[in-house]
Amino acid sequence: MAALKGLIAGFAGALRQKWLRMTVFAVLGVVAGAVFLFSLIIHNHYYSTVRTGLEAKARTATDFFANFVSRSYADYYNSAFRYTETFREADRLELQFITSDGSIMISSSTITSGTTLESPDVWRAIESRQISSWVGRRGTTGERIMAASAPMIYADGEVVGVMRYITSLQRVDRQVMVNVSIAVGIGLIVLLFVFSINLIFVRSVIKPVSEITKMSKRIAEGSYGIQILNSYQDEIGEMVDSINEMSQKIAQTDKIQAEFISSVSHELRTPLTAITGWAETLIYNEQLDSEAHRGISIMLKEATRLTKMVEEMLEFSRIEDGRFTLNIEMVDIAAELEDAIFAYRELLHKDELEFAYTMNIDESMNIPADPNRLKQVFLNLFDNAAKYGREGKRIDVSISMTVDDYICIMIRDYGPGVPEDEIDSIKQKFFKGSNSLKERGSGIGLAVCDEIIKFHGGKLELSNADGEGFLVTILLPINSEMNTPQLILT
Numbered sequence: 001m002a003a004l005k006g007l008i009a010g011f012a013g014a015l016r017q018k019w020l021r022m023t024v025f026a027v028l029g030v031v032a033g034a035v036f037l038f039s040l041i042i043h044n045h046y047y048s049t050v051r052t053g054l055e056a057k058a059r060t061a062t063d064f065f066a067n068f069v070s071r072s073y074a075d076y077y078n079s080a081f082r083y084t085e086t087f088r089e090a091d092r093l094e095l096q097f098i099t100s101d102g103s104i105m106i107s108s109s110t111i112t113s114g115t116t117l118e119s120p121d122v123w124r125a126i127e128s129r130q131i132s133s134w135v136g137r138r139g140t141t142g143e144r145i146m147a148a149s150a151p152m153i154y155a156d157g158e159v160v161g162v163m164r165y166i167t168s169l170q171r172v173d174r175q176v177m178v179n180v181s182i183a184v185g186i187g188l189i190v191l192l193f194v195f196s197i198n199l200i201f202v203r204s205v206i207k208p209v210s211e212i213t214k215m216s217k218r219i220a221e222g223s224y225g226i227q228i229l230n231s232y233q234d235e236i237g238e239m240v241d242s243i244n245e246m247s248q249k250i251a252q253t254d255k256i257q258a259e260f261i262s263s264v265s266h267e268l269r270t271p272l273t274a275i276t277g278w279a280e281t282l283i284y285n286e287q288l289d290s291e292a293h294r295g296i297s298i299m300l301k302e303a304t305r306l307t308k309m310v311e312e313m314l315e316f317s318r319i320e321d322g323r324f325t326l327n328i329e330m331v332d333i334a335a336e337l338e339d340a341i342f343a344y345r346e347l348l349h350k351d352e353l354e355f356a357y358t359m360n361i362d363e364s365m366n367i368p369a370d371p372n373r374l375k376q377v378f379l380n381l382f383d384n385a386a387k388y389g390r391e392g393k394r395i396d397v398s399i400s401m402t403v404d405d406y407i408c409i410m411i412r413d414y415g416p417g418v419p420e421d422e423i424d425s426i427k428q429k430f431f432k433g434s435n436s437l438k439e440r441g442s443g444i445g446l447a448v449c450d451e452i453i454k455f456h457g458g459k460l461e462l463s464n465a466d467g468e469g470f471l472v473t474i475l476l477p478i479n480s481e482m483n484t485p486q487l488i489l490t
Contacts, residue, residue, distance in 0.1 A: 027194045031187040039180045046172050047146070051133050054148035054165045057093075058131055062150040062163050076152065076160055080106050094166040098122055098149075100159055125149040125162050135169070144169040208236050216243060225251030268310050275303045312444050326370040326455055333367050333374075333407055333476065334359055337399055340378035344386075353386060353393055360400035367407060367478045369456055377449045381411050381472050384445065389413020392469055406458070407476040414469040423462055 065079065080097040087095050090108045097106040102123065103116050121134035131150045138145050145166050152161040215228045225247055230240040279300035283293065341357055348355050385395045392414020400408050418426060427450045446460075453460040458476040465471040 023198045024195060027191055031191050035180070035183045035187045038183045039176075042179045042183075043176050046176055047135070047169075050146055050167060050169070050172055051148065054146065054167060055131050055133060055150075058148045058150035058163055058165050062152055065152060065163070077105065080161075080163075084108055092167065096162075096164040096166065098162040098164055100126060100161055105161065119147060119149075121147050121149040122162055122164065125151045126159055129153060129159060144173060146172075208240075212236075212240060212243065219243070219247050219250070268306070272303055272307045272310060276300065276307060279303060312448055324451070324455070326373060328368050328370055330366045331369045331371045331374070332363075333365055333369065333409075334361060334363060334399055336369075336371050336374055337378060337397070337409060340375050340382065341397060344379060344382045348382075348386060348395065353390060353395060356394065356396045358396070358398040360398065361407070365401075365407070365478070367476060369476065370452075373452045374456075377452050377474070378409075380445050380449050381474075385411055385413040385415075385470075385472075389415030389469060391415050401478075402475070405478050407474075407478060409474040409476070411472045411474075412465050412469055414465075417464040417468065417470045418462075420464070423464070426462060427460070 061083075065076075065083075084095055084097065084106050087108050089095075093108075095108040096104050098117060099105050102118075118139075119134055119136070121132040124130075124132035129151050131148060133146065133148045135144070135146050137143065146169055147164055147166045149162050149164045151159045152163060153159055212228060215226065218226060227244045227247065228240050230237055230244070279296055282288070283296045283300060288296070338357070341355060345355050382395070389395065394414050396410070396412040398410045400410075402408050427446050446462075450460045453474060453476070456476055458474065461473040461475070463471050463473070
């Protein structure tokens with residue numbers, strides 16, 4: 001059932017991740033790619049338009065000069081000067097006449113007149129005798145500009161200079177940014193729309209899956225037989241039907257198992273009582289030889305062990321079917337623990353185990369509890385510590401009070417401990433860890449102890465101790481309100 005709970009919860013999480021990866025990221029990639037492509041096209045369109053205009057203007061002007069101006073350098077200078085004086089587009093363009101060595105001879109802007117240019121378009125125009133354009137930044141101001149340079153070629157093929165048109169790209173870049181911003185805005189709107197539509201869709205799937213997960217947790221925690229309301233007509237509905245059917249079958253199987261355990265336990269109880277009684281009688285017979293006496297001792301020990309297992313199974317069957325009760329009274333918890341230690345100490349001495357007890361509470365600390373049930377828990381835990389920690393030759397027991405008003409009882413052995421991946425499972429009924437396979441037992445002792453402590457409103461915590469060994473911690477509330485009321489008899 002825990003695997004089912006994890007599977008459904010994992011399915012819901014995987015569905016979210018798959019949707020995020022395959023839908024949102026995919027749409028985001030498409031939108032980003034479209035915006036980038038659109039921006040590139042807009043950029044190229046505007047820059048190409050400006051470049052074409054500048055080159056056409058430069059071509060027209062140089063053709064005019066080549067056809068109507070004489071070949072002398074002085075005539076070229078005078079014509080350039082007059083052309084610049086009558087230049088009517090100085091508000092948006094800069095006109096330059098450049099000598100063949102790259103110096104600005106005449107300019108519509110007095111700022112650049114007389115300077116030497118290093119722009120690659122000028123030298124390409126001189127060397128290739130073709131119109132050349134260039135995009136860059138003006139050296140004096142850092143402003144982005146576009147320039148088109150046309151060589152001044154006369155009939156004899158001599159390049160006497162370059163006519164150059166320059167325009168600022170500030171307005172062009174602003175227009176490109178406006179268009180790109182509009183594209184980004186449209187992309188975000190599309191992305192938001194797709195995200196919203198998919199979110200509605202995914203929620204329509206995740207919500208029922210989450211509800212199914214909650215119910216599956218209840219089933220995994222032991223509420224066998226509960227049914228999930230099925231209002232779905234798709235694959236989710238089929239999954240709900242499967243879980244409901246499984247829950248019902250588990251409930252039936254669990255009921256049959258509980259009835260079988262209860263029946264067998266009751267059937268075994270009578271013959272075991274007879275075997276134990278006759279064995280106790282025969283063991284004191286002085287006419288028995290040593291070998292017979294040893295055999296009866298083994299028989300009595302095994303009958304006692306089986307009786308304990310039967311009692312555990314009966315207790316668990318009572319818990320399972322709701323017949324388990326507590327007789328609550330005010331109990332001196334330290335005295336009860338000490339009585340259990342005294343009752344078990346002689347058995348430990350036989351196995352050469354040391355028992356160390358520490359008390360850190362008032363001697364008369366009374367709490368509401370069932371003394372018989374608590375003694376049952378203590379003896380069971382001592383028995384486990386002795387069985388699985390006998391290699392350490394020592395068991396530590398302590399009792400104290402926590403800051404949040406709980407009685408804390410700690411039982412530690414110095415054995416091999418429990419593998420970390422098994423700690424969460426060893427309180428489950430019939431579970432036997434890898435370290436306990438060689439030990440005899442039903443596998444429900446800890447499950448019974450855990451239920452008894454829960455019915456007292458407390459907690460049974462298991463962990464590996466620091467260094468070596470295994471640690472069991474019992475937390476019991478000192479207030480009666482903290483107990484479980486529906487299973488308490490006063």
